[in-house]
Amino acid sequence: MATPALRMIRRAWPGTLIGGLCRPGVDELLAGCGFVDEFHVERASGVMGPKHAAAKVRPRRYEAALLLTNSFSTALVTRIAGIGVRMGYDRDCRGLLLTHRLAAPRSSVGGGWDVIPACEYYWRAAAALLTGDGHETGLPGDRRIMPAGEFMELSVTPEQADATARVLGSAGVAPGEPYAVFNPGGNKAEKRWPADRYAALARYVSERYGLRVLVNGSPAERALVESIAGGGVGVPLTGHGVSLGSLKGLLAGARVLVTNDTGPRHIAVALGRPVVSLFGPTDYRWTVVPTRAGGPEKIILADPTLPASESANDHPERCRIEKIELERVVGAVDEILSPA
Secondary structure (H helix, E strand, O other), X not given: OOHHHHHHHHHHOOOOOOEEEEOOOHXXXXXXXXXXXXXXXXXXXXXXXXXHHHHHHHHHOOOEEEEOOOOHHHHHHHHHOOOOXXXXXXXXXXXXXXXXXXXXXXXXXXXXXXXXXXXXXXXXXXXXXXXXXXXXXXXXXXXXXOOOOOOOOOOOOHHHHHHHHHHHHHOOOOOOOOEEEEEOOOOOHHHOOOHHHHHHHXXXXXXXXXXXXXXXXXXXXXXXXXXXXXXXXXXXXXXXXXXXXXXXXXXXXXXXXXXXXXXXXXXXXXXXXXXXXXEOOOOHHHHOOOOOOOOOEEEEXXXXXXXXXXXXXXXXXXXXXHHOOHHHHHHHHXXXXXXX
C-alpha cells in the first residue's frame, strides 16, 4: 500500500539513491518495481535489534529517512544510524527521535485516530518529505490529497515467474490452464469466512466457469485449505513451496481472487487482478485501495447498513463475517467472470 508513495518519490528524485530498510519478505514483495535501489533486510526486534539494523544502513550515509511505520523502533534505528533528517508521524512516543514530526490525522468523533486508508496515509508522508514540510499532514479527516489515477503497483520478476511455474507444475496445474485463487485464511478467526461456503463457491466456480480453484494458505492453515479443496473440488497449494515471489506470480495469472481481509488481497490489486474481498468486524476504510483499469475490486461487507459514523471494529456481533451469504459472493464473482 506504500507503492504509490514510493513511485512519487522515485519520479521526483530520479537520480537519488533510495534504500529500503525492511523486514524479511518485503524485499521479495517489492522486487521488480524499481522504486528502491537497495534493500537492507533486518528485523529490529530484541534489545540489540535497533543497533543491528542501524549498522546495516549507516555505511550508506543517507541524508534523510521517511518512516512509513508508526513504530518506536524504526525511529530509534534511524537516530542511531545518524541520519540527519528523520520524518514520520508523531505517534508511539517517538516524537523526540524525529527531526520532522507529521501530525497523524485524528477523528472529529471520540478523539481517536482518523479512519484513513493506508495508501493515503503513506502518500501524505511522502508528500511532506518532498516539500520538507513537517506539518503538511495536519489535514481534516475528510480531506484527501492523493490524486485520482494513482494505484498500487507490484511486478513479477523472471525468477519469480519461474518459481510460480514450478508451484503450478507441482500442484498438477497444466501450463495455460485457467484458474481462480481462493485465500480463506487470516490472522484472526473472526476475519475468516466459513470454510463450507468457500467449498461451495469452489464447486460453483469450477462447474460454471470451468476454472481450477487454487486454495492458498500458510503452512499453519493447511487443514483449513485441504478441507475446502477436498474431494477434488480445488487444488490445495500448501505443501507446494509457495513463497511471496511465487504467490505474486500465482495471483498475476488468476482470473479472480476471492479472499478475506488479508495480504494477498493487496498483492492481487497491486498486480491489476480482479478481487472479491470479504470484510467482517474490520472497518474496510482503513484499507481502501486504489485500483487500476482491468483490476476491479468487489468489496462485500458483513453489514452494509452500518452507518458511516460507526466502525465495524466496534460491532463484532453485528458485523460477524458469517453474515455474508454465499449468494452475495457468487453474485460478485459472476460480475467479474461474466460481465454484462
